[in-house]
Amino acid sequence: MTGHITGRNLVASYPAPGGGILPALGPVSFDVAPGEFVCLLGPSGCGKSTLIRILGGLQLPSQGQAFLDGSLITQPSPQVALMFQESNLMPWRTVLQNIALPLELKGVEKVERMEAARHLLPGLGLGAEFADAYPGELSGGMAQRVALGRVLIQRPEVLLLDEPFGALDALTREQITLDLMQVWAAEQQTVIMVTHNINEAILLADRILVFSQRPGRIIANIPVTLPRPRRIDDSYSDAFGQVAQQVRAAVRQAHPVMG
Amino acid sequence: MNLITDRRRLLMHLRRFAPWLMLFGLVLVWQLIYMLRVYPPFIIPAPVDVLVKFRDVLLDGRLFNHTIATLVNVLVGLVAGLLLALTLGYAIAKTPILEDILSPIIVAIQSAPVVAYAPLLVIWFGSGPSSKIVTGALIVFFPMLMNTIVGIRNVPASLKDLMRSMQATPWQTFTRLEIPSAMPILMSGLKISATLAVIGAVVGEFISSNAGLGFLINLARSQYDTPLVLVAVLMLTLIARLLYGVVSLLERSLLSWQRRSQRN
Numbered sequence: 412m413t414g415h416i417t418g419r420n421l422v423a424s425y426p427a428p429g430g431g432i433l434p435a436l437g438p439v440s441f442d443v444a445p446g447e448f449v450c451l452l453g454p455s456g457c458g459k460s461t462l463i464r465i466l467g468g469l470q471l472p473s474q475g476q477a478f479l480d481g482s483l484i485t486q487p488s489p490q491v492a493l494m495f496q497e498s499n500l501m502p503w504r505t506v507l508q509n510i511a512l513p514l515e516l517k518g519v520e521k522v523e524r525m526e527a528a529r530h531l532l533p534g535l536g537l538g539a540e541f542a543d544a545y546p547g548e549l550s551g552g553m554a555q556r557v558a559l560g561r562v563l564i565q566r567p568e569v570l571l572l573d574e575p576f577g578a579l580d581a582l583t584r585e586q587i588t589l590d591l592m593q594v595w596a597a598e599q600q601t602v603i604m605v606t607h608n609i610n611e612a613i614l615l616a617d618r619i620l621v622f623s624q625r626p627g628r629i630i631a632n633i634p635v636t637l638p639r640p641r642r643i644d645d646s647y648s649d650a651f652g653q654v655a656q657q658v659r660a661a662v663r664q665a666h667p668v669m670g
Numbered sequence: 671m672n673l674i675t676d677r678r679r680l681l682m683h684l685r686r687f688a689p690w691l692m693l694f695g696l697v698l699v700w701q702l703i704y705m706l707r708v709y710p711p712f713i714i715p716a717p718v719d720v721l722v723k724f725r726d727v728l729l730d731g732r733l734f735n736h737t738i739a740t741l742v743n744v745l746v747g748l749v750a751g752l753l754l755a756l757t758l759g760y761a762i763a764k765t766p767i768l769e770d771i772l773s774p775i776i777v778a779i780q781s782a783p784v785v786a787y788a789p790l791l792v793i794w795f796g797s798g799p800s801s802k803i804v805t806g807a808l809i810v811f812f813p814m815l816m817n818t819i820v821g822i823r824n825v826p827a828s829l830k831d832l833m834r835s836m837q838a839t840p841w842q843t844f845t846r847l848e849i850p851s852a853m854p855i856l857m858s859g860l861k862i863s864a865t866l867a868v869i870g871a872v873v874g875e876f877i878s879s880n881a882g883l884g885f886l887i888n889l890a891r892s893q894y895d896t897p898l899v900l901v902a903v904l905m906l907t908l909i910a911r912l913l914y915g916v917v918s919l920l921e922r923s924l925l926s927w928q929r930r931s932q933r934n
C-alpha cells in the first residue's frame with residue numbers, strides 16, 4: 412500500500428509585507444499512514460494552505476523535508492491530487508470539460524474522458540443539466556463540487572483537500588461529506604483535509620491535527636476511534652461528544668484570545 | 671398596456687432602421703449641397719456621379735485589381751505583424767529581461783508616426799508590395815504586442831498551480847491554459863490591429879506604388895477625378911469594416927463562454 416506522507420520539521424516563511432520575513436508555518440513533524448484520513452484544524456492564517464501546497468509539491472519548505480513514500484517531495488506527483496481552497500475552474504471550459512481536464516492531460520480519448528466526467532455528476536450532487544454550463548453560470552458551492560470532481564476523476568493515492576466544502580450550505584455539505592466518506596471507504600486513499608468544521612472533521616477523520624496560530628505548529632494530535640461506517644446521526648452520540656469536547660478544548664487553546 | 675408594447679415595438683423598429691435613416695439623410699444633404707452649387711462639382715460631385723464612376727471602374731476591372739492589391743497588402747501585413755507580435759510578446763512575457771533589452775526599440779517604433787518613417791521603408795523595401803506589407807506589419811505590431819504581453823502575464827497564478835499539480839507539460843499549459851486565458855485580450859488586440867492594417871497598407875501605397883486603392887486615390891486626385899477618390903475611399907472603408915466584422919465573428923465563436931457567463 413502506498414500513499415505514505417511524512418513531514419520532518421517543516422517550516423515555511425514568506426517575505427513580510429514591510430520587509431523581513433513572515434514565519435507562516437512550523438516547525439511541524441507528522442506522519443500520515445497509507446489510507447489514513449487526517450483532518451487539519453487551525454485558526455485562519457496559521458499556514459494550513461501553505462502546508463497543503465508543500466505536500467502537493469507546489470512550493471518548497473523554507474526548512475525541513477516532506478516525503479511521499481520515502482522520497483523527498485520536490486514537485487507535484489501523479490499519485491497526488493490537490494483541491495485548492497478556491498474552486499480554480501477554467502472559466503472557458505464547461506463543467507464536464509473542467510472535470511475531465513486531468514484525463515485530457517493524461518491523453519485519455521475525448522469520448523472516454525467525457526463519459527467518466529458525466530458519471531461523476533450525480534455523486535457530486537450536480538444535475539445533468541449543468542454538464543455543459545460554464546463556471547460563470549454556477550453558484551460558489553456548485554463550482555466547488557466541480558472542483559471536487561476534477562480531483563476524484565484522477566483516482567489518486569493521496570488526496571490533499573484544502574477546505575473543500577467551504578462554500579456549501581449545511582445540508583449539501585453533510586451530503587457531500589458522506590459521499591466523500593464512501594469514496595474513501597471504497598478506494599482507501601490517503602486523505603489530508605483542511606476544515607474549520609469540528610463535526611465534519613470527527614465524522615471523516617481517523618486523526619485530527621490541531622494547529623496553533625501563525626506560525627502554525629501541531630498542538631494536538633487527536634485520534635478518532637469511533638467505529639465506521641459513521642453516519643450523520645452519530646454526531647449525537649456520547650462517544651462523538653467526548654471527541655468533540657477534546658477537539659474543541661485544543662482549538663480553544665489555539666485561539667488564546669477567545670479562550 | 672397595449673400602447674406601451676406598441677411603442678416599444680416601434681422603438682425597436684426605429685433602432686434597427688436608424689443607421690439606414692442616417693445614411694439616407696447624409697446622401698440627401700449631399701445631393702442638396704450639390705444641387706445648390708455650394709461647391710463646384712469637381713469638389714463635391716453628385717452622389718449619382720460617384721455611382722456612375724463606381725460602375726465604370728468596376729466594369730473596366732480597375733476597381734477589382736486595385737482592391738485585390740490592397741487587400742493582399744492588408745492581409746499579409748496583418749498576418750506578418752500578428753505572428754511577429756504574438757511570438758515576441760510571448761517571449762517577452764516569459765522572460766522579463768527581453769523586455770528590458772527590446773523596449774527602447776519598441777517604444778521608438780511606436781512613438782514615431784508611421785507616415786513619417788514609411789518613406790524609409792519604401793527606400794529599403796522598394797515600391798513593390800513588400801514595403802506596404804512591412805508598413806502594415808509595423809503598425810499592427812505594437813498594439814498586438816502589448817496585448818499579448820498583458821494577456822500572458824495575466825494568466826492567473828492559481829490556474830498555473832493547478833496545471834502544475836496535474837503534471838501538465840509546457841505544451842499543454844500553453845494550449846490549455848495560456849492561449850484560452852489570454853484569448854479575450856488577444857481578440858481585442860486583433861480588432862484594433864485589423865483596422866490599423868488597412869491604414870498601414872494605404873500609407874505605404876500613398877508613398878510610392880503602382881497598384882492598390884491608395885495608388886488609385888493618388889492618381890485620381892492628380893486628375894481632379896473626385897468621384898474616383900470617393901469610390902476608392904468607400905472601398906477602403908468597406909475593407910476595414912469587413913475585416914472588423916470577420917474578427918468580431920471569430921471573437922463571438924471563440925469567446926462564447928464569456929457571453930454566457932455574463933448573462934447572470
Ligand SMILES: Nc1ncnc2c1ncn2[C@@H]1O[C@H](COP(=O)(O)OP(=O)(O)OP(=O)(O)O)[C@@H](O)[C@H]1O
Pocket residue numbers: 425426433435454455456457458459460461462496625
Ligand atoms: N504567497 C504568499 N505570500 C506572502 N505571504 C503569504 C502567501 N501565502 C500565505 N501567506 C501568509 O502565510 C500565512 C499562512 O497562510 P495560509 O494561506 O497558509 O493560511 P491558512 O491556514 O490556509 O488560512 P485560512 O484558514 O484563512 O485559509 C498567512 O499569514 C499569509 O498572510
Ligand SMILES: [Mg+2]
Pocket residue numbers: 459460461496573
Ligand atoms: Mg487556507
